[in-house]
Amino acid sequence: MAVLMHRDEGENLRLEMRRLGEAARKASAELALASSESKNTALKAAAAAIRANAKAILAANAKDMAAASDLSPALRDRLMLDSSRIEAMATGCEEVAALPDPIGAVMAEWTRPNGLKIARVRVPLGVVGIIYESRPNVTADASALCLKSGNAAILRGGSESFHSSAAIVECMHEGLRGAGLPEASVQLVPSIAREAVGIMLSMADTIDVIIPRGGRSLIERVAAESRIPVIKHLEGICHVFVSDKADADMARRIVLNSKMRRTGVCGAAETLLVGAGAAKTILPAIVEDLEKAGCEVRGDATTQTLDKRVVPATDKDWDTEYLDAIISVKVVKGVDEAIAHINAHGSHHTDTIVTADAKEAERFLTHVDSGIVLHNASTQFADGGEFGMGAEIGISTGKLHARGPVGAEQLTSYKYVVRGSGQVRP
């Protein structure tokens, strides 16, 4: 795909991006004040348009798939659309329409002794720039969540998904038109050139926040280059710690589900930590379960002695998100070593402890510095829907603004509205 550009092309792209930004800024001012009704009308009309244009979307996707023959099977699967995935996008828009409108909600309200009435009221962030992988469904999900929260969206999907995303954005525009809202509320970066991302990250006057989704290299590039605040969605290097005090059956179920339910999601476990006692009693069965399910096990010295099929783990394994049927296994002395390992090697995403000891569980939940910490439950619950928050754009691994699942409510800011009767400050 085109990566290098002529100088003129670069200049044209810069102009085009500036126009995009200005249009988004203008749309966001209108969208910020749009009624819940008109936003929901747009979302439902977009859902209808997605269904009505399923054939066109599939044709665009076929074009993308044909050009992406060199991608890995896992990435091709992320890129591929079929009728059920298209229906899921339409349903997603309708589900977002059904969520409560976060905008205008009074988060808190109080009266001061001098009679000033202070209210903290939710408002949109403004213009949200989203940089994501070649996953066409994110185009629909992200558009819907931004629209619901009154934000204009500038979308930059992976270059392999360009035609699919363009077809989906067409449907969002149809929805917006149907509700009398500006089309520029949702815009796709019109170029697959890598330079477009760099330009986007410099548009601090028209973009209020950048949400990058993807691997460490993208997030690092964005953090280094961006002149705009970032809500980072780093990879998920998630851990299961099986304590010596774990129930064996529960531990087996939770490890298998955390790793193998779906291996390509960010909440999938990548590393298993096991207490020294449990390594003798429970680990052999866990390794057996994983091998049976087709998972490659990469273990430390102790784990290697338990089963011949265990591959030796290298240092790199502890810092790797496989997104595949591979798991690294390490035996630790106890909960404190597990905590230290997770805080050093994890991505502050999602980690779980399996134990029957409530005190040990509390120690883990308190000391592990991740957005989501669980006790006796699968890491695969790391999901806005599973949390009851409706749809999500992803899981924030940063601590600023939003942590954990980022739904419509996390795409908002607030303002203080103060009502007086002539008060001046003494």
Added chain:
Amino acid sequence: MAVLMHRDEGENLRLEMRRLGEAARKASAELALASSESKNTALKAAAAAIRANAKAILAANAKDMAAASDLSPALRDRLMLDSSRIEAMATGCEEVAALPDPIGAVMAEWTRPNGLKIARVRVPLGVVGIIYESRPNVTADASALCLKSGNAAILRGGSESFHSSAAIVECMHEGLRGAGLPEASVQLVPSIAREAVGIMLSMADTIDVIIPRGGRSLIERVAAESRIPVIKHLEGICHVFVSDKADADMARRIVLNSKMRRTGVCGAAETLLVGAGAAKTILPAIVEDLEKAGCEVRGDATTQTLDKRVVPATDKDWDTEYLDAIISVKVVKGVDEAIAHINAHGSHHTDTIVTADAKEAERFLTHVDSGIVLHNASTQFADGGEFGMGAEIGISTGKLHARGPVGAEQLTSYKYVVRGSGQVRP
């Protein structure tokens, strides 16, 4: 003051800053889990130390003042300490001690149909880097708020206040020692070299958030250079809009107080907008009030015709924070032109409307895109204390993470704690 450095000095500073960052990171892990009691003990002991060491602080401040003879009177006033300002710092620490501890608070809690219990729990941000003006009292206030919220602080005050700040940090250390908490919870950047700020902004592995306070040039430098998320505290270009439907007496009181109560605070009004009708009926008295109080009035053409003492305003005036007894005045057609002017020229800080018309007020409160919007009240209420939030580090003019007054609660993040009984995801 030393600004240029030899290469060796630069290398030494880099090493020293790295050590500072690592010490802060280590302290923050301990501080995050400290009890409310020990944090409050440290704050009260710090207050006692400030009182006990008042002489040493005054001596250090005298050194700073002597070296800063070329500063403007306004800046010298910000730098100067006396016994009442020292007492105010001590009282400030005690007041922060008396605030509720934000850390560990359960912000929300719910149970999912599958039995998972989800809690959203407040946690500290980690290490907070604060870059501020030559105002020694900020050293005490910022330390106290960070300590209360379980964050380690790295402080970089203006170079002119170095000795004063160092003496105050000594007192914070005395407090921390008294409570058995690590001294590295509060650290002052040990160099007044400008390079130290650049190094600080690159320390993304040890600093979690940067809070810059100050003028546009500092904030712009920080936004451009920082590899760390920023909670920006821009200048306050605050507006009073006096509508044609304003009560004349109330308008006069609010304008005078917004501008003149204290001219050096960020919530002071810098620009007065007046409806065309009110320009005839109320503005002459307002100009009279301001002139009497010693305020220079810079007006547009209409305002100039009202009073001989009015100086012509230039385009630059609409974008200027005077922090002084100067005000710019512009006559506008009505509330919509006022809103457009504020959104274009303000700093999204604090703006007020004076009107007896509730509908017009709501239009202003909804459409002005600022952290604090008021109706019939002075802009000088822009203050965490006046909002009932206790002390504040400043007023955030950004939309991400925190907007408006930034107190202990705004210096926190959260994590999701999920308690299960063996749940796996279907």
